[in-house]
Amino acid sequence: MTTLYYFPDQNIKDCPNKHFTRRWTVFQKSLASILKVAIVWFDPHGEVVSLQEPPDPAGHLRQTGAAEAYREIFRRISREHRDLSGIKTVDPLGFPISLIRLDDGGYLLMGEPFRSGALGAVPVPPAKMRAAEVSAPEYGRLPQPVLTPEVIEERLSHTAGLFNKLRRYFVRPNLPELLSAVGRLEQLIISVCGQGYFNSRAVFELITSCLMLIAGSGCAFTFIYEYQGQIATLCCGEQPELVQGLADEWNRLGQERDPGKRFADLISRRAEDKLKTAVEGILYQNNGASVYLGLVGAEGAHLREALGALVDCAAAALELSSFWAGCQESWKKVFGAIRQGIIVVDNRGAILIMNSAAKKLCKERGIAPALGRPVKGCRLGPQIEEALLGAAGSGCSFRSKRSSFDESGAPLCLCWDVFPLLRDDGQSNGAVLVYEDITVTVQLKEEIRKWERLATAGEIAASLAHEVRNPLATAKAAIQLLRMDKAPLKREELLEKLDLELDRTNSILTNFLNISKPMQDEKLEPVLLKETLQELLFFLNGEAVLNEIDLVVRIPPEELPAVLGSANSIKQVCLNIALNAIEAMSGGGRLTISLFQRKKRVHIRFEDNGPGIPAENLEALTRPFFTTKPGGTGLGLAISTAILKSMGGNLNIESNVGEGTAVELSLPIADQ
Amino acid sequence: MKQIDVVVIDDNEGICWVFRQALALCKLNCLTLSDGTQGLEQVIRHRPGLVIIDIKLGAMNGFEVARRIRQNNIDAKILFVTGYSEAIAAEEWGGDKNILGVLEKPFNVEEFLEMVAEIFDRPLC
Numbered sequence: 001m002t003t004l005y006y007f008p009d010q011n012i013k014d015c016p017n018k019h020f021t022r023r024w025t026v027f028q029k030s031l032a033s034i035l036k037v038a039i040v041w042f043d044p045h046g047e048v049v050s051l052q053e054p055p056d057p058a059g060h061l062r063q064t065g066a067a068e069a070y071r072e073i074f075r076r077i078s079r080e081h082r083d084l085s086g087i088k089t090v091d092p093l094g095f096p097i098s099l100i101r102l103d104d105g106g107y108l109l110m111g112e113p114f115r116s117g118a119l120g121a122v123p124v125p126p127a128k129m130r131a132a133e134v135s136a137p138e139y140g141r142l143p144q145p146v147l148t149p150e151v152i153e154e155r156l157s158h159t160a161g162l163f164n165k166l167r168r169y170f171v172r173p174n175l176p177e178l179l180s181a182v183g184r185l186e187q188l189i190i191s192v193c194g195q196g197y198f199n200s201r202a203v204f205e206l207i208t209s210c211l212m213l214i215a216g217s218g219c220a221f222t223f224i225y226e227y228q229g230q231i232a233t234l235c236c237g238e239q240p241e242l243v244q245g246l247a248d249e250w251n252r253l254g255q256e257r258d259p260g261k262r263f264a265d266l267i268s269r270r271a272e273d274k275l276k277t278a279v280e281g282i283l284y285q286n287n288g289a290s291v292y293l294g295l296v297g298a299e300g301a302h303l304r305e306a307l308g309a310l311v312d313c314a315a316a317a318l319e320l321s322s323f324w325a326g327c328q329e330s331w332k333k334v335f336g337a338i339r340q341g342i343i344v345v346d347n348r349g350a351i352l353i354m355n356s357a358a359k360k361l362c363k364e365r366g367i368a369p370a371l372g373r374p375v376k377g378c379r380l381g382p383q384i385e386e387a388l389l390g391a392a393g394s395g396c397s398f399r400s401k402r403s404s405f406d407e408s409g410a411p412l413c414l415c416w417d418v419f420p421l422l423r424d425d426g427q428s429n430g431a432v433l434v435y436e437d438i439t440v441t442v443q444l445k446e447e448i449r450k451w452e453r454l455a456t457a458g459e460i461a462a463s464l465a466h467e468v469r470n471p472l473a474t475a476k477a478a479i480q481l482l483r484m485d486k487a488p489l490k491r492e493e494l495l496e497k498l499d500l501e502l503d504r505t506n507s508i509l510t511n512f513l514n515i516s517k518p519m520q521d522e523k524l525e526p527v528l529l530k531e532t533l534q535e536l537l538f539f540l541n542g543e544a545v546l547n548e549i550d551l552v553v554r555i556p557p558e559e560l561p562a563v564l565g566s567a568n569s570i571k572q573v574c575l576n577i578a579l580n581a582i583e584a585m586s587g588g589g590r591l592t593i594s595l596f597q598r599k600k601r602v603h604i605r606f607e608d609n610g611p612g613i614p615a616e617n618l619e620a621l622t623r624p625f626f627t628t629k630p631g632g633t634g635l636g637l638a639i640s641t642a643i644l645k646s647m648g649g650n651l652n653i654e655s656n657v658g659e660g661t662a663v664e665l666s667l668p669i670a671d672q
Numbered sequence: 673m674k675q676i677d678v679v680v681i682d683d684n685e686g687i688c689w690v691f692r693q694a695l696a697l698c699k700l701n702c703l704t705l706s707d708g709t710q711g712l713e714q715v716i717r718h719r720p721g722l723v724i725i726d727i728k729l730g731a732m733n734g735f736e737v738a739r740r741i742r743q744n745n746i747d748a749k750i751l752f753v754t755g756y757s758e759a760i761a762a763e764e765w766g767g768d769k770n771i772l773g774v775l776e777k778p779f780n781v782e783e784f785l786e787m788v789a790e791i792f793d794r795p796l797c
Contacts, residue, residue: 466728466755467755468755469755469777469778470684470686470687470755470777471686472777472778473686473687473755473777473778473779474684474686474687474689474690475778476778476779477690477693477694477778477779477781478690480780481690481693481694481781484697484781484782497686497689500686501686504686
């Protein structure tokens with residue numbers, strides 16, 4: 001498990017909006033779960049702020065996050081002191097609801113289909129999604145780093161539309177309509193902190209600073225956007241000069257850290273000078289976010305109360321907009337700190353986000369895929385592309401996969417996981433790819449394997465040299481002795497020895513060649529192993545008696561299917577195995593030979609109760625020239641294995657020292 | 673009991689035959705064995721002047737046999753035989769004057785006989 005230690009610029013504890021804190025925690029937990037990492041947050045003083053650990057306690061998250069959010073909405077309702085029946089708003093998860101008042105003064109929250117309102121930015125989710133799926137934020141709606149003048153203009157006009165509507169309510173005071181407008185603003189905010197959505201666009205549709213002055217007969221307002229050094233202002237209403245002047249003051253004082261009450265007084269005074277009437281205003285300022293609502297000629301307590309709610313909402317929205325920007329930076333840093341490449345795609349396979357590791361790999365391969373482009377552009381190979389589309393489309397997961405991909409001589413080996421971003425209705429929102437580049441590791445392993453093969457080849461060559469040198473030495477000595485021509489050696493005996501040793505040399509080389517290409521000339525044909533074994537037993541019975549071996553044979557009465565092979569070669573293999581067993585039990589013992597069928601193969605098993613083979617020798621048993629027997633060639637099992645392999649067969653050896661050895665061969669049944 | 677001059681431990685019958693024939697030319701009594709354990713028993717029993725040991729034996733290798741011979745305080749001269757081009761570790765055997773070295777197969781019978789004649793101080797017949 002990886003542990004990330006992270007020092008956020010913004011302390012999550014300081015966020016006044018508990019919905020948001022909760023949502024952020026949920027996001028961290030899901031991140032921790034998806035990536036199987038622990039995320040530990042420290043504040044600048046080194047205190048642990050939060051610790052998120054896998055395995056994902058999904059059930060726990062759902063309960064705590066949703067419960068807290070619902071408690072908050074009930075708190076809001078209880079503050080209203082009025083009958084809110086019929087009010088339409090959204091619940092903590094961002095879904096539309098209406099309120100029904102109950103006899104005891106409480107309310108019932110009823111879900112209802114969403115109707116597109118002035119803000120229309122929240123998509124319609126199915127009702128059952130309320131169970132709150134823990135999913136990553138909607139990466140696709142991340143704001144671009146710099147707002148263009150066009151975007152700012154669009155947002156200004158959008159906000160102007162909303163406040164023009166608000167103005168109507170003030171001109172013809174109508175409390176339910178006003179509350180409904182407040183509700184929409186609330187919806188905007190809740191959609192940001194609701195469980196299902198991180199709707200960043202909604203936040204940025206809000207003003208970054210707002211000054212609003214509402215007069216009895218009319219309305220004037222100014223919105224000020226400020227984002228990464230760019231400022232745009234929009235003024236409208238009946239008192240353009242007054243509002244423009246106030247906006248300038250607002251801007252100027254806004255540069256100061258804490259204009260406080262001085263600012264509120266200034267605005268009141270100016271408005272009173274121009275409008276010749278008292279101005280009652282509500283100022284909200286926190287951490288650079290400011291909202292001022294001035295009410296000229298207050299027309300009743302309910303209007304002031306409504307304005308109070310409105311200012312609350314606007315203030316929360318402003319806070320969120322700056323806090324959200326901070327959080328985005330934070331989780332980008334978390335992603336950036338992760339060594340594995342992470343790519344998030346939407347349900348059409350378009351890249352929504354790539355962390356630094358993913359970008360680095362692409363850059364190394366000379367690719368620069370852009371956000372919003374198909375993931376195919378990353379050239380991670382067809383397997384990963386298919387998996388991402390599969391996960392995003394049908395919600396399937398792929399875990400601990402490996403794929404190799406070679407494009408124009410640049411091999412790429414990746415170890416990867418693909419997870420769908422699932423919602424509660426089972427629909428996939430997109431997919432997350434987490435991968436690691438293991439190209440170098442794989443290449444190193446291949447290199448090591450090559451060296452191992454060479455080492456084995458070297459050992460075999462050395463063994464072969466040794467085997468050949470024995471008869472060679474004898475033959476050479478025989479010739480030298482012949483030259484010496486001394487009694488008591490007989491010329492005939494020497495020549496015979498010479499002939500014998502040369503034959504032996506030839507036989508060693510022939511056997512050695514047989515290992516690489518056994519049964520060159522033999523044709524495979526259906527063989528009944530029962531018959532082969534019975535023929536073999538005639539010979540083995542004699543050997544068993546001579547060596548005081550108790551020979552037990554288990555052949556089933558029914559006919560077993562024929563295998564494909566060569567009867568003579570199989571006999572040779574069986575004889576080799578059986579004689580090895582008999583030889584191993586020099587003081588007598590028991591050899592059990594069983595014939596049986598398992599699935600599509602017929603097996604012959606030879607079990608002895610001899611001394612057994614030490615574990616360190618087991619692996620080397622089938623290697624050419626490996627022997628522990630005096631005078632053994634070390635070729636018997638090597639040839640047997642090669643013969644069986646050429647027929648599609650297998651040889652399996654199990655042994656325990658002091659208990660005995662079991663050698664089992666199996667051959668595939670011949671196709672009918 | 674007949675005096676045994678040389679014990680040969682080699683698992684190859686052909687090589688044993690060569691040593692038997694060659695040593696017979698020097699009128700040396702020789703015993704050939706194919707297994708390290710049996711070979712060691714015979715060396716302890718007969719205390720020969722020379723032991724010829726194949727390095728690559730079955731269960732007990734040639735070096736191990738030589739080590740056991742020394743452990744049994746038998747100061748016979750030892751000659752290793754090998755089919756590989758093996759060297760003997762100087763740190764273990766370098767100080768032992770009775771280790772004659774390694775005879776590589778195939779070897780020259782006459783040279784071998786000259787060495788044997790020197791060891792036993794008897795002329796070739």
